[in-house]
Amino acid sequence: MFVFTLVTTSLIMVQAKKCLNxxxxxxxxxxxxxxxxxxxxxxxxxANYTTLSSCKQFGLDKxxxxxxxxxxxxxxxxxxxxxxxxxxxxxAETDSGLSLTKDVRYxxxxxxxxxxxxxxSTCVPTTGMFYxxxxxxxxxxxxxxxxxKSSVLAExxxxxxxxxxxQLLADEGEDSAYxxxxxxxxxxxxTSNGDSLGCTSYRAWAPGHPKRGExxxxxxxxxxxxxxxxxxxxxxxxxxxxxxxxxxxxxNLFRNVNN
Ligand SMILES: *[C@@H]1O[C@H](CO)[C@@H](O)[C@H](O)[C@H]1NC(C)=O
Ligand SMILES: *[C@@H]1O[C@H](CO)[C@@H](O)[C@H](O)[C@H]1NC(C)=O
Ligand SMILES: *[C@@H]1O[C@H](CO)[C@@H](O)[C@H](O)[C@H]1NC(C)=O
Ligand SMILES: *[C@@H]1O[C@H](CO)[C@@H](O)[C@H](O)[C@H]1NC(C)=O
Ligand SMILES: *[C@@H]1O[C@H](CO)[C@@H](O)[C@H](O)[C@H]1NC(C)=O
Numbered sequence: 276m277f278v279f280t281l282v283t284t285s286l287i288m289v290q291a292k293k294c295l296n297x298x299x300x301x302x303x304x305x306x307x308x309x310x311x312x313x314x315x316x317x318x319x320x321x322a323n324y325t326t327l328s329s330c331k332q333f334g335l336d337k338x339x340x341x342x343x344x345x346x347x348x349x350x351x352x353x354x355x356x357x358x359x360x361x362x363x364x365x366x367a368e369t370d371s372g373l374s375l376t377k378d379v380r381y382x383x384x385x386x387x388x389x390x391x392x393x394x395x396s397t398c399v400p401t402t403g404m405f406y407x408x409x410x411x412x413x414x415x416x417x418x419x420x421x422x423x424k425s426s427v428l429a430e431x432x433x434x435x436x437x438x439x440x441x442q443l444l445a446d447e448g449e450d451s452a453y454x455x456x457x458x459x460x461x462x463x464x465x466t467s468n469g470d471s472l473g474c475t476s477y478r479a480w481a482p483g484h485p486k487r488g489e490x491x492x493x494x495x496x497x498x499x500x501x502x503x504x505x506x507x508x509x510x511x512x513x514x515x516x517x518x519x520x521x522x523x524x525x526x527n528l529f530r531n532v533n534n
Pocket of ligand 4: 459460461462463465471
């Protein structure tokens with residue numbers, strides 16, 4: 276344990292420059308999804324901003340997945356009946372768009388610009404949208420399966436993510452699932468998008484993990500809020516995370532909303 280700590284510390288020092296330059300997470304963008312529609316999903320925060328860009332920045336600060344913004348009306352004025360111009364939301368509309376209602380005062384924006392894949396995803400408020408694939412597969416297959424559905428294997432690099440995703444596993448009666456962490460060399464792990472674990476400080480390794488030796492190159496999250504190293508050819512469930520995306524305007528995002 277002592278030796279491992281030393282190795283980790285020196286790695287952080289070696290990579291300090293890289294980590295400072297590269298933001299560990301890609302900053303999501305809010306894309307216009309529906310004009311004259313307002314989502315009824317839970318509000319993370321609300322405020323009176325005159326510009327869309329301030330509202331979007333407010334959304335990022337509150338880690339909102341979507342937002343309702345009220346632009347000036349056709350007379351160039353603000354709507355009189357408005358409480359706040361900017362409502363940033365904890366979650367985002369899924370495929371059915373069921374929480375959207377017609378409301379000429381607002382436009383709806385989301386970090387998920389494309390139709391959701393045909394999966395029942397669970398929103399972890401102000402974090403993202405996730406789904407468990409209970410089908411058994413090896414790590415490579417798990418990566419591919421998530422990719423096939425506009426997703427990636429789930430990131431677990433914060434305490435909030437580890438705790439909420441472990442709960443998702445527990446709720447679905449699954450012991451463990453592959454996540455986005457794989458050994459890159461004898462002393463380091465990287466995520467699917469190439470971020471080094473050395474760039475973050477939170478760890479949730481189960482006692483005795485990470486196990487040494489090349490047979491234990493892939494990582495699972497457990498329902499007990501821990502991470503474990505496993506052989507990459509082990510057949511296990513997978514935890515996927517929807518990727519924020521640019522809208523593809525050729526397709527109608529919500530099946531059940533006509534506007
Ligand atoms: C926000 O702005 C709107 C429109 O200008 C105004 O009607 C409303 O009273 C303001 N809300 C608050 C809480 O200040
Ligand atoms: C999503 O959940 C609903 C209700 O539980 C179910 O009817 C539907 O088949 C599920 N869809 C998928 C793609 O799993
Ligand atoms: C991914 O999608 C392609 C094309 O639809 C399909 O051939 C392939 O089997 C899928 N792979 C997985 C792992 O689901
Ligand atoms: C391990 O990989 C990281 C980046 O992924 C690199 O910075 C580091 O030098 C590597 N360490 C060894 C011992 O190869
Ligand atoms: C995963 O399974 C695929 C298909 O069965 C196989 O081609 C691949 O070598 C396996 N990868 C690992 C790491 O076991």
